[in-house]
Amino acid sequence: MKMDVEQFDIPRYxxxxxxxxxxxxLERNRIAQGCHxxxxxxxxxxxxxxxxxxxxxxxxxxxxxxxxASPAGQEKVIELIGPGHSFAEAMMFLERPYxxxxxxxxxxxxxxxxxxxxxxxxxxDPRFCMHMLAGISRRLHGLVQDVExxxxxxxxxxxxxxxxxxxxxxxxxxxxxxxxxxxxxxxTIASRLSLTPEYFSRVLHELESHGLIEIDKRExxxxxxxxxxxxxxx
Numbered sequence: 310m311k312m313d314v315e316q317f318d319i320p321r322y323x324x325x326x327x328x329x330x331x332x333x334x335l336e337r338n339r340i341a342q343g344c345h346x347x348x349x350x351x352x353x354x355x356x357x358x359x360x361x362x363x364x365x366x367x368x369x370x371x372x373x374x375x376x377x378a379s380p381a382g383q384e385k386v387i388e389l390i391g392p393g394h395s396f397a398e399a400m401m402f403l404e405r406p407y408x409x410x411x412x413x414x415x416x417x418x419x420x421x422x423x424x425x426x427x428x429x430x431x432x433x434d435p436r437f438c439m440h441m442l443a444g445i446s447r448r449l450h451g452l453v454q455d456v457e458x459x460x461x462x463x464x465x466x467x468x469x470x471x472x473x474x475x476x477x478x479x480x481x482x483x484x485x486x487x488x489x490x491x492x493x494x495x496x497t498i499a500s501r502l503s504l505t506p507e508y509f510s511r512v513l514h515e516l517e518s519h520g521l522i523e524i525d526k527r528e529x530x531x532x533x534x535x536x537x538x539x540x541x542x543x
Contacts, residue, residue, distance in 0.1 A: 317346055317369075317418075319341040319344050319346070319420060320334065320337045320338050320340075320341045322369065322420070323337045323340060323341060323344075323420075324337060325393075326367065326393065326395075327440065327443075327444075328395065328440045328441065328443075328444055329440070331436060331440065332430075332434070332437065336430065336433075336434065336437075339426065339429070339430065340422065340426050340427075340430055342426065343422060343423040343425055343426020343427070343429075344420050344421065344422050344423070344426070345420075345421055345423075346418065346419070346420060346421075347366075347418070347419040347420075347421055348416075348417075348418055348419075349371070349413040349416070349417040349418075349419065350413065350416055350417075351413055351414060351415050351416060351417075352412065352413065353412070353413045353417075354410065354411070354412050354413075355373060355411035355412065355413065355419065356397075356407050356410070356411050357407065357410050358377070358406070358407055358408060358409060358410055359406050359407065360406055360407050361406055361407075362397060362400045362401050362403075362404070362405065362406060362407050362424070363401075363423060363424055364397070364401065364421040364422055364423045364424060365395055365396065365397040365398040365400075365401045365421075365422055365424075365427070366395060366396055366397055366411070366419050366420065366421050366422070367393075367394070367395045367419065367420040367422065368390050368391060368392050368393070368394055368395075368396075368417065368418075368419060369392060369418040369419065369420060370392055370416070370417060370418040371392070371413060371414070371415045371416055371417025371418060371419075372389060372390070372391055372413070372414040372415050372417065372492055372493055373389070373390040373396065373411055373412065373413055373414065373417060373419075374386050374388070374389055374390070374411070374412055374414055374493070374497060375387045375388045375389075375390065375396060375409050375410070375411050376409060376410050376411075376412070376500070377409050377410065378410065384500055385500060385503075386497055386500035386501040387409060387501075388451075388501070389414075389492065389493060389497070389498075389501055390411075391492060395444060396411065397411070398441060398444055398445050399445050401424045401427065402441075402445075404424075414492075414493050414497065415493075427441070464502070464503075464504050464508055464512065465512055465540075467502045467503070467504065468502060468504065468509065468512050468513070469516075469537060469538070469540065471498065471502060472489050472522070472529060472531060472537070473531070473534065473537065473538060475489075476531075476534055484534045484535075486530055486531065486532055487530070487531040487534055488528055488529070488530050488531075489528070489529040489530075489531065490527060490528055490529075491527040491528075491529065495509055495510065495513075495527075496509075513529070516537070516540070519540070520532060520533075521533055521536055521537045521540060522537065
């Protein structure tokens with residue numbers, strides 16, 4: 310990661326995030342004073358279950374997984390957080406320890422925003438509170454969709470839905486080949502979808518054998534979006 314942390318302009322970066330974009334320059338400068346930059350390498354922990362939650366975090370570059378682990382060491386990935394997205398806001402407002410783990414999956418640059426800076430801005434400006442609530446609500450909506458998928462969709466449908474997540478619904482018939490780059494390992498994505506790695510790979514190869522996709526390591530080329538979407542409902 311070749312980013313000069315010393316020269317990184319935190320207020321400017323905050324201005325492009327929906328949570329902070331409506332704030333004035335003065336307000337963003339105040340928030341920035343409560344931020345610090347963290348540079349992580351792959352495998353570094355952002356936080357662990359039980360640690361005090363004193364900030365929420367925004368990924369600038371890289372990838373972070375949120376997960377829980379059983380006493381036997383089995384992991385369940387709850388969410389994958391990419392650039393421009395934040396996490397741990399709800400835990401910060403609860404003022405309780407972290408209830409899950411966060412780990413970098415690649416070289417990662419984070420902005421950690423202290424709860425003191427956030428609470429101070431909430432007291433000054435109710436608009437900021439609404440933006441925070443909107444972000445937390447989006448995450449809750451996403452978790453509800455996850456539960457719905459686990460309960461009502463087959464593993465095949467969940468995997469196809471993941472591959473098509475960025476494809477617009479309007480006119481799939483006229484979409485050409487779409488390339489999906491898996492941001493993390495197949496095993497990590499399988500855990501995110503509540504699938505075993507073996508089942509995940511088996512479904513990918515089934516789709517490939519039917520001429521719906523081509524697999525090239527972490528790149529998946531969707532050859533026929535409409536057929537792939539329909540295959541999931543069979």
